[in-house]
Amino acid sequence: MTGNEAIAEGAIQAGCDFYAGYPITPQNELTAYMAKEMPRKTRVFIQAESEIAAINMVFGAAAAGARAMTSSSSPGISLKQEGISYLAGAQLPAVIVNIMRGGPGLGNIMPSQADYFQATRGGGHGDYHCPVLAPSSVQEAYDLMFLSFELADKYRNPVMILGDGMLGQMMEPLCVRRSAFGVRRYKKPWALTGCRGRRPNVVKSFFIREGDLETFNLLLQKKYHTIRREEQRWEGLFLEDARVVVVAYGTMARIAKSAVVNLRKAGRRVGLIRPVTLWPFPVEAFENSVKLKAQSAKRPRYLVLEMSYGQMVEDVKLTLNGRATIEFLGRSGGGVPGEREIEKQILKLLS
Amino acid sequence: MKNKQKNFAQSRSLRNISTHYCPGCGHGIAHRLIAETIDELGIREKVIAVAPVGCAVIAYDYWDFDCSEAAHGRAMAVATAIKRVRPQNIVFTYQGDGDLAAIGTNETIHAANRGENISVVFINNAIYGMTGGQMAPTTLLGQKTATTLSGRDARLQGHPLKISEMLAVLPGVKFVERVSLHSPQEVMKTKKAVHQIFKNQIDNLGFSLVEILSPCPTYWGISPKGALEWIRDVMSKEFPLGRIK
Numbered sequence A: 001m002t003g004n005e006a007i008a009e010g011a012i013q014a015g016c017d018f019y020a021g022y023p024i025t026p027q028n029e030l031t032a033y034m035a036k037e038m039p040r041k042t043r044v045f046i047q048a049e050s051e052i053a054a055i056n057m058v059f060g061a062a063a064a065g066a067r068a069m070t071s072s073s074s075p076g077i078s079l080k081q082e083g084i085s086y087l088a089g090a091q092l093p094a095v096i097v098n099i100m101r102g103g104p105g106l107g108n109i110m111p112s113q114a115d116y117f118q119a120t121r122g123g124g125h126g127d128y129h130c131p132v133l134a135p136s137s138v139q140e141a142y143d144l145m146f147l148s149f150e151l152a153d154k155y156r157n158p159v160m161i162l163g164d165g166m167l168g169q170m171m172e173p174l175c176v177r178r179s180a181f182g183v184r185r186y187k188k189p190w191a192l193t194g195c196r197g198r199r200p201n202v203v204k205s206f207f208i209r210e211g212d213l214e215t216f217n218l219l220l221q222k223k224y225h226t227i228r229r230e231e232q233r234w235e236g237l238f239l240e241d242a243r244v245v246v247v248a249y250g251t252m253a254r255i256a257k258s259a260v261v262n263l264r265k266a267g268r269r270v271g272l273i274r275p276v277t278l279w280p281f282p283v284e285a286f287e288n289s290v291k292l293k294a295q296s297a298k299r300p301r302y303l304v305l306e307m308s309y310g311q312m313v314e315d316v317k318l319t320l321n322g323r324a325t326i327e328f329l330g331r332s333g334g335g336v337p338g339e340r341e342i343e344k345q346i347l348k349l350l351s
Numbered sequence B: 001m002k003n004k005q006k007n008f009a010q011s012r013s014l015r016n017i018s019t020h021y022c023p024g025c026g027h028g029i030a031h032r033l034i035a036e037t038i039d040e041l042g043i044r045e046k047v048i049a050v051a052p053v054g055c056a057v058i059a060y061d062y063w064d065f066d067c068s069e070a071a072h073g074r075a076m077a078v079a080t081a082i083k084r085v086r087p088q089n090i091v092f093t094y095q096g097d098g099d100l101a102a103i104g105t106n107e108t109i110h111a112a113n114r115g116e117n118i119s120v121v122f123i124n125n126a127i128y129g130m131t132g133g134q135m136a137p138t139t140l141l142g143q144k145t146a147t148t149l150s151g152r153d154a155r156l157q158g159h160p161l162k163i164s165e166m167l168a169v170l171p172g173v174k175f176v177e178r179v180s181l182h183s184p185q186e187v188m189k190t191k192k193a194v195h196q197i198f199k200n201q202i203d204n205l206g207f208s209l210v211e212i213l214s215p216c217p218t219y220w221g222i223s224p225k226g227a228l229e230w231i232r233d234v235m236s237k238e239f240p241l242g243r244i245k
């Protein structure tokens, strides 16, 4: 199965009731899979007239209590930003998949990680965040769909899956399994279902009375604080004695991992941190690794790898806050740092 | 304005509070006609409304049934999804001319073309009320607004957009009627048309829209009474009343 199809199947297994999307490469297989499978399960599939319509359909479906999702790629995700901001403002759960391509502008259809800032800083207007999950294999893309719907419902917040064209197109064997925590169906007493036997519900993000919006924003901040505390996820490799720690996510982490494993085989003390949640950024992983390294005399060294000219590296710098030497290697617009290049860079840092 | 008026009883679907609308505004009357219709059809507990961004943005404060906000222009996309997810509910949108026929034109045309089984109340006041009286797609030729200082000029701003006529040609559209609020008789006709668009949805007939010519004395710069006369004498010549489909 391709990564795109695995995401679609994962969403279906996770109880996605509603999908709306607009075609864009390199995520078309995802929309096509939903078009085929959703109606078979008497769930709703709509090919929307635009990404703007699609995200607002997701808003409507979520407001009516459904597990709702849309997917797109970079330019389409830019179009959805107003809608994502409204979802955050109305506290509606939804899942948005971005299979990133090269930018800016129409860019190209090559894999890219250049939408990191947009995804992790909110993206649209207003003071909000979406949890962002970054799978690095077809299986993980599938598995994370359960988590994404779970987090969306649990926190009543949009959640983003951030993949890239390579992950979307890549074929790997997939185990179609249930999630460890099952599919929890949350009660949604706030949903629009018609006001039979209760007072009318209103789904909105508008707070006209003075002071109300500030109070509401404080409530959102409290929620984001909880998410930051509870939901950091990452994979760590060889961190116990690593003198150089490589940091990479998604497809870039696959290449990074094989470079790290190669050098380990050659006896080099190198490790890997692969953030799975990009927001909240897994600061705990760095705190742990800094602590480990404090025992050695040498200043800790990190090498951040991205398919961009340096976006996640800013979060690494904010996290380490001057406590380590941080190097960066990245390419963008379809370029991908290669294994040899990475190994060479690591060796330089080790020496 | 208080909702309680001499010749109308209080309707269950309308909260008994003052609205924020200007004196002589049509929005309050349109809200009331919708509320009465919903009561008459006995569907209050099934209704899900989608409010616009425009002067009627807080319509949900006045109606007493479930309601969703929608981003400016996107009400029909929101309504489409609600109806698809909950076909047993009665879903309607309430939108101004800027919302429905400028920023939301794409959503409007495609919801209509898909033949979504929803009801649409389209308030045409030939102006942008909420943002301070700028040109709307439905602004008449020669009409002065905050952005057409010497009147709308067809060579620069095009002609008033007749979105209802445009929608009527789509096979997915079941019902389109243009009505007005400029006299008690016309208000009664409006009520009948509003009734019809809800009835059509209950009968699963598909996309039904009523366009209501509605006064905005504030940004037309005339008295409430003058505004009603302007609809009768000028606006309804450009936007002829009656059943379009």
Ligand SMILES: Cc1ncc(C[n+]2csc(CCOP(=O)(O)OP(=O)(O)O)c2C)c(N)n1
Pocket (backbone or CB within 6 Å): B053, B054, B055, B056, B072, B095, B096, B097, B098, B099, B100, B123, B125, B127, B128, B129, B130, B131, B136
């Ligand atoms: C994306 C976006 N663009 C612009 C606005 C500002 N805006 C709010 S209402 C409105 C137009 C209102 O006119 P209309 O839809 O005709 O409704 P009315 O106020 O006349 O009832 C505009 C431009 C907005 N809220 N969102």
Ligand code: SF4
Pocket (backbone or CB within 6 Å): B020, B021, B022, B024, B025, B026, B027, B055, B125, B129, B130, B215, B216, B217, B218, B219
């Ligand atoms: S500005 Fe116009 S449309 Fe808005 S409330 Fe006043 S009269 Fe009504």
